[in-house]
Every structure is written in structure tokens, then in C-alpha cells.
Amino acid sequence: MWPENFIPLFQATPAASVAGHEFAFADDALILNHDGSLPDTATLEALGPARADFLFGRAGESGCRARRWDAPALPEKLQALNLRACHGVLQEGQWFLAARAKQLLGWDLASRHCGACGTPTGTAPGEPAKLCPACGHRHYPQIAPAVMCLVRRGDRLLLARSPHFAPGMFSALAGFVEAGESVEGCLHREVFEETGIRITNLRWFASQPWPFPQSLMLAFHADYAGGHITPQADEIEAADWFGVDALPGLPSPVSIASRLISDGIERIRKGLP
Numbered sequence: 001m002w003p004e005n006f007i008p009l010f011q012a013t014p015a016a017s018v019a020g021h022e023f024a025f026a027d028d029a030l031i032l033n034h035d036g037s038l039p040d041t042a043t044l045e046a047l048g049p050a051r052a053d054f055l056f057g058r059a060g061e062s063g064c065r066a067r068r069w070d071a072p073a074l075p076e077k078l079q080a081l082n083l084r085a086c087h088g089v090l091q092e093g094q095w096f097l098a099a100r101a102k103q104l105l106g107w108d109l110a111s112r113h114c115g116a117c118g119t120p121t122g123t124a125p126g127e128p129a130k131l132c133p134a135c136g137h138r139h140y141p142q143i144a145p146a147v148m149c150l151v152r153r154g155d156r157l158l159l160a161r162s163p164h165f166a167p168g169m170f171s172a173l174a175g176f177v178e179a180g181e182s183v184e185g186c187l188h189r190e191v192f193e194e195t196g197i198r199i200t201n202l203r204w205f206a207s208q209p210w211p212f213p214q215s216l217m218l219a220f221h222a223d224y225a226g227g228h229i230t231p232q233a234d235e236i237e238a239a240d241w242f243g244v245d246a247l248p249g250l251p252s253p254v255s256i257a258s259r260l261i262s263d264g265i266e267r268i269r270k271g272l273p
């Protein structure tokens with residue numbers, strides 16, 4: 001989660017004198033010092049004008065600034081890391097701020113012209129939005145909700161793999177919420193589409209923003225209600241029930257899938273529902 005003292009905002013073109021936390025990106029990769037700390041403002045100024053540059057919140061007295069350069073030549077003292085690889089490098093609160101910065105940078109670049117009439121947009125007063133001066137359309141940052149479901153049948157868990165997973169890796173089932181669909185309806189639909197399994201007894205677990213590019217993952221436990229495993233063609237390469245002592249390769253700890261599956265394993269081992 002964000003640090004407790006963080007307040008989100010969106011303010012374009014901060015004054016050059018703004019002091020604070022620098023979340024700077026080289027394309028989609030976060031720029032860090034080699035010890036994993038955030039770079040200082042003076043070091044980043046040497047990279048020249050950024051393509052995107054705004055404040056995205058305050059942490060106490062400090063502003064949190066997002067900037068993005070396209071393919072910058074970084075000095076030796078800096079590195080650029082994919083945000084997934086930063087999870088164990090940054091403190092957790094900082095990782096979630098970096099996730100917000102990355103998501104808003106993508107939105108800022110994609111909303112510079114009005115999607116309704118094509119006119120260049122400006123910043124809307126008083127809210128994090130772009131405003132079209134010609135037609136009045138407001139463009140808010142988009143968030144795409146997605147669900148994840150770990151299905152349990154007695155002391156076994158339903159895990160599946162899609163063709164793009166690393167070799168040997170299985171995970172919980174997941175998919176995007178369709179327009180006009182409820183989260184609960186999406187859980188039932190995705191699990192049935194991907195595996196032919198019916199579920200019941202949905203139980204909320206946790207959520208995690210996933211800024212690749214703009215998802216919000218909502219994770220649930222559920223129980224088996226019926227059906228035989230029938231993997232969805234083209235989407236699911238394999239799916240099976242796994243006992244907790246005979247598990248396949250699992251997702252990396254950066255993902256909420258890892259936390260959800262760990263929780264499911266622990267519950268089975270402790271005899272909890």
C-alpha cells in the first residue's frame with residue numbers, strides 16, 4: 001500500500017524548485033541509483049527536458065514527482081529497472097508510489113489529445129483529469145479491474161498455465177472484468193470459461209494495483225461446486241488439481257498470485273476453510 005502520509009493529486013508542470021521524491025522513468029523502466037535508492041533532482045536535471053513531468057502526490061511535506069524520458073543516455077551512477085524487478089529493491093510503500101507514477105505517465109502521454117474530437121487537452125482544475133477546451137470532455141486515468149480466483153476442492157487447489165507462462169509454472173485463474181459485468185459474475189465466468197469448473201462460496205482475499213499497464217487485480221478464494229476440468233483452447237495449456245505437497249512451479253513473490261496461493265496452501269495445512 002501507499003505510505004500512510006501519502007495524498008494523491010495530479011499537478012502538471014511542477015516548479016523546478018519542487019523538492020521531494022523523484023520517480024523517474026527511462027521509457028517503462030524506473031531509474032534508480034545502484035544502491036536501489038531514488039535519484040536526486042540534480043542528477044535527473046542533467047538528462048535534459050523530460051517528455052512527461054508532473055506531481056502525482058504529496059508524502060508529508062514532500063512532493064512526489066513523475067518524469068519520463070524516451071531512451072535517455074544514463075550516467076554510470078544510474079540504472080533503469082523494470083518495475084517488476086524493483087519489488088524487492090524498493091521499500092513496499094515506494095513500490096506502490098512507483099506503480100502510481102508509471103500508470104499516470106502512461107495516461108498522461110495517451111491523453112494529450114481529446115479522444116472525442118482530437119483537440120489538444122489541458123489539465124482540469126481541481127481533479128486528476130485532462131480537460132478538452134473544445135468539447136469539454138474530461139479524460140480520467142483508466143483503471144482496468146481484473147479478477148483472480150484460487151479454487152479449492154478439499155485439500156487440493158486448481159492451478160493452470162497459459163502458453164506465455166515460464167516453463168513449468170502454474171498459477172491461479174485470472175481475467176479482466178468485462179464492461180457491465182460484476183466482479184462476482186466475472187469470477188464465475190472466467191473460471192468456467194478457462195477450466196469448465198463451477199465455483200461457490202467466494203471469499204475476498206486482497207487487491208493489488210498492477211501497472212502493466214493499468215490493471216487492478218482483485219483476488220478471491222472459492223470452493224469447487226461441480227464440473228470436470230476442460231482447459232479452454234488457446235488460453236489454457238494445462239490445468240489440474242494439486243495437493244500442497246506436490247505443487248508445480250509457482251509465480252514470483254512480486255505478484256498477488258503468489259500471496260493468494262501461499263494463503264491457500266497455509267489454510268489447507270492448518271485445516272482452515
Ligand SMILES: [Zn+2]
Pocket residue numbers: 114115116117118119132133134135136137
Ligand atoms: Zn474534445
